[in-house]
Amino acid sequence: MKGLKTAGTLLFTAVLLAALSGCEKEGPAEQAGKEVDKAMEEAGEQIEQTGEDIKEAAK
Template sequence: MTKMNLFKKSIKNMEDTMKAKIITIALLLTGSVFLNGCEQEGPAESAGEKVDETMEEAGEKMEEAGERAQEATE
C-alpha cells in the first residue's frame, strides 16, 4: 500500500470511531432523559396512590369487621 492509501485508511478508521462514540453518547443521553422522566411523580400518580391506600385501609377495616361479626356469632 502506498502512504496515501494508508493515510486514507487511517482517516476512515478515525471517522468510524468518532461516529461510534457520537452514537454511544447520543444513546446514553437519550436513555438518561427517559429515566429521569420516569422518576418524576405527577399529580395523577399521587392521587392514584392515595386512592390505593384508602382502598387498602377500607379493605382491612371490612376484614376486621367481618372477623368481629364472626366472633360475635360464635
C-alpha cells in the same frame, strides 16, 4: 459461551439503565392514584376486621 454471557449481561444493564432514565418525578395524577390505592386497601382491611368481629360475636 463466556462471550454470550457477557453480552447478555451488557444487554440487561443497558435495558435497566434505559428504564431507570425514563422514570420521572411523580405528577399529581400518580400521587392521587397512590392515595386512592391506600384508602381502598385500608377500607378492605377494615371490612375484613368487621367480618372477623361479627364471626366472633356470633359464637
